[in-house]
Amino acid sequence: MVGSQVVAYFFGGALLANAVPHFVGGVMGEPFQTPFANPPGKGLSSSTVNVLWGCVNLVASYFLVCRVGDFSLKTSADVVPFGLGVLAMGLFAARHFGALHGGNTPKGT
Secondary structure, rough: OHHHHHHHHHHHHHHHHHHHHHHHHOOOOOOOOOOOOOOOOOOOOOOHHHHHHHHHHHHHHHHHHOOOOOOOOHHHHHHHHHHHHHHHHHHHHOOOOOHOOOOOOOOOO
């Protein structure tokens, strides 16, 4: 596998992980942080903006994973960078948004 494919699959996984909370929160009618809020990444954007941002992330993820190289779920060399991208974005989002919503400290501590 080419190095550019590894990078594409990693960021494709990260964008897919980012798409999920924005899209789900948006269709639930909940405001959430986006880069378009004030201040960016901390202020809240409308549910409509979050649905759109989630879809943009989903489309970008599709192009990075399905249009770069020949991604196969049966090939570990393809799945590992994709999974690491999902994990990295998940951990980043948990820490970043946990700090904004009180999720970094378990209740009772």
